[in-house]
Amino acid sequence: MKFTLNWLLDHLDTDKTLYEIVDKLSMIGLEVENVTDKSEKLKDFIIAKVIDCKPHPNADRLKILSVDDKSGDIHQVICGAPNAKKDLIGVFAKPGMYIPGIDLKLEVGDIRGEKSFGMMCSERELEISDEHDGIIELDQNAEIGTSFLEWSGLNDPVITIGITPNRADCLGVRGIARDLASAGFGELKSLNIKNVKGTFKSPKRFVISDELLEKKLVPVVTSRYFKNLNNSKSPKWMQQRLEAIGQRSISALVDITNYIMFDLNRPLHAYDGSKIEGDKLEIRFAKKNEKITTLNEKDYFLSNEDIIISDAEGADDLAGIMGGMRTGVSDETTDMFLEIAVFDPISVSKTGRKINLISDARYRFERGLDQDCPEWVHNYISDLVVDICGGEVSFLEKTGSGPNWSREITFETQQVINLTGVDVNEITIEKILSDLGFKINKNKEKWSVLPPPWRNDIDGSADLVEEIIRIYGYENIPESKLFSNDVIPKPAITRENKRLFSVKSLLAGRGMMECITYSFISFDKAKLFSIDDIDQLIISNPISSDLDCMRPSLFPNLLSSSSKNYKRGEESGSFFEVGPIFIDQQPEDQINKICGLRYGTTGFKDWTNSNRDYDWLDAKADAEAVIRLCGLDPSKTQLKTFDTNIYHPGRSGIFSLGKTIIATFGEIHPLILRKFNLSVNVVGFEVNIENVPLPKKVTSVKKLLKLDNLQEVKRDFSFIIDKTVLSGEITRCISSIDKDIIKEVRVFDLYEGEKLEDDKKSLGVTVFLQPKLNTFSEEDLEGYSKRIIENVSSKLGGYLRD
């Protein structure tokens, strides 16, 4: 909502300054977004006349102007504007002045051999508009030698405030003035309304359809007919104010209706009376697919829930949203039929939303308007129209079931302190409410409060408290500590979430960058990472087709990130994300996962040659680290190769507990890399953290540590064995011989190659044996060695290498 200071002062008698007013507006809930005051920048610009215009001898497009600013001197000005001509009255700037629109201090110039002592300005040069096709041309009655600022009205500061959806009443300047007056910033001036009776009966009238009457969707429609009007230009003050708030001046009648909308927050509709077919305008639901052409020259096809206004020829007005093309007012209009109505806000909102038509009228109607105003506004506007356009006014016509805004709210003044902690006395409460237009009936402790017809938002006692405290001042609310004795801080996050936090630190500590990426991706990419149907994850109004589906996996975004960084020249990178993926639309279908990717080498090329390519082992290590941190020993899970289209089928694995997948890892499948335009090695992992069981007991006590006193013994074995036998099978085979004694089996060597048969490999393992009561004797150790060799041989077909 924009308005000018002088416009506000039409309604408010106050001695406060602009900046006091601006501060106060924000503090009573009318947040000031912007104040534009051009007076300082434009104060030196003078209205001047071109008294001679000759061509420049050395340039075709330039002219030599003689400019008279009534200073006594005639100034020679070189000007390139196509519209520069003799007798033009415009805006003159002298050398030494600052031109805001081009950020330049003007100097005496020499343009192709001719001196220039100043310039005639365009609108853009004065920051009035973006217009720069020519210099400003003023009316011939503009007084030469006077201040352009005052003549133009640009000395009136423009204030922009953000109006919250509940404050429809402040979509008009008068409502803002009323709020300021209630807050002690002066007196609300009374409007000068004459009782215009009219001199004839209107030849046109409104009829409301039975259906609308019954549903009470059009409570009031009032109208008046004007004839013998002269629809020329509106007065200068009105044009200036409308232009200051960004509205183009069109014609007197259009300007007047616009002006009243911003002044009194009352949208009106003006028909050209001579263009209305027949003697009545019917307000009714549209027929199915009924077509309407509105003032913005667009066609809309309506449904039978949209309220329209129709003459004998058909629909030509979208009630409360926009008038029709056919019956609109033009410069030639001499007869005007003026409608002031109250329409159901929900109906207006539904229609507007459905056809996606935004207008100042709809914005106001759907927020709810003063339901009591049609009659007095008619009197106010009739006076204004006759004053500006002449002509005669008809009697007032009125139809509808009547507005029904009156309601009572039970209120106890005690509620103010209960809800705000501020003890506002009853006299102050009463004054604030009365100033805002509320009526109060006092019955003992309980008051009965009647909101004014322009406050449709007020529907309970909490609303009244808000009105009182916002005017009384939020700065008067005391502060009470919430750090109180009755609450002992306890862990704020669940154990599940604590685990997620720890994982982030772990992975960052392992050299990975934490990413947070969009929850939506493209459907095509989503499809690559889901074996299930994902149609239910499609967003019906995505911001772009790249972001039209909820992600079923964290991989796609991290792959895109890798791709982007790689293309930018980052030879290697490691990323992870801890975040949600989606399976379906229910709350339980949103699952937190942990995913990480590494591409390129472990480090940059360096003099120690320590860097190497990331491989599947790095991804496996990441996955194991996460699982371990989550409280699960990876060796207690089952590890198998994992065949999906995400990973390299021979270089990927899956950790599981029974049928529950705990984690996957591996080299990313080359076809996936191709889809993401990645021509570098990429490995990754994903942990289903929600599947990793939380340790059951919630206790700070750790399991008791038992240290063995006897020295453990290490023995190395090298087996020749079929390539198909997994190292994990061998280590498990050995461990299972005696779990108490054999503490660990560690792979230290793997050889495949020429020295062995094609289908064989050599695997070296170190076995850690822990004596319990006595140190091992040579025979004990021999015995274990024998059993180890026998077991590997009988169960897996391996034999000791020579």
Next chain:
Amino acid sequence: MQDYDKLKNEVLIKIKEANSLDDLENLRVQVLGKKGSITSLMKQLGSLEPDKRREVGQILNSLQKNIIKSIDNKKSSLEETFLNKKLKNEALDITLPTRPENIGRIHPLSKTMDEVISIFAQMGFTVAEGPDIESDFYNFTALNIPQEHPARQEHDTFYFNEDENGERKVLRTHTSPVQIRTMEKLKPPLRVIVPGRTYRSDHDATHSPMFHQCEGLVIGDKLNMSHLKGCLIDFCRIFFGIDDLPVRFRPSYFPFTEPSAEVDIGCSRKSGELIIGEGDEWLEILGSGMVNPRVLQNCGLDPNEHQGFAFGMGLERVAMLKYGIPDLRPFFDSDLRWMKHYGFFPFEQTSIHQG
């Protein structure tokens, strides 16, 4: 006797003159070895008379000890010289760079979330959660935003297609639906905060289609706006680490609170640089208000018995303000350069006591 002294002096001179461990070892063998000069003399002792044997024996013993000690000393000194020489030759260019190491970073939003939680945890809040894909009821209706309410249009909601029951889910436009879910599930008194992902169909320099909010909800029986004010002033001052940070409450409107307030912090903008905590300008950082009685009723709570307040803030915004991150868009871009610069080392603890 003379002979022994002579021998001793000769040997000691030889020890002194030894230049290498090898020379010294040879000398030791010559003197103390099986066939060494002193060893030979020792062997001859047996042929002496008892008295003489004792006398000479003592002399030889002392001589032997003396020589062993000298050899050992010389050995240490030679070893030290040798080692020093060796070390000198081993000198390297210590300005050479170390082997490459990678340290990752925690995203500034994670850090911010952690900090916000840590501050509210001190006030007895716990974290609550809710789904990103929400029903229309939780996201709007229960929060007193009925179907045709103008406030709905300001939310730029993402929708899913209608399901078989004709229900149309939304991506939550704010974390406020978790207020409802919490009040339905838990009994007052309540103190919860809800950090999480939120979505609005808006994309430009200052808006991202996905962003993060942190909601707060406090329900008790005697809570009023003074508690709201105290709680949020404390939060702002602790979060920004400025004890006298100016905090201003301004009337506003949210359908689910009544009265509602926006919270501004004091700042200055001198030549484009934003400084928080000084100056005469204001920066909006929080929305808040007393929970609307209708919302309480929607959750089955009696507004005459329970009363409380709610608040919400944009986490990107407070992160940008606190850490001086100028632009919103790179938050979700995963640009390595941005993450290295604005991210945090994983070893820094977030807590009030560590600041």
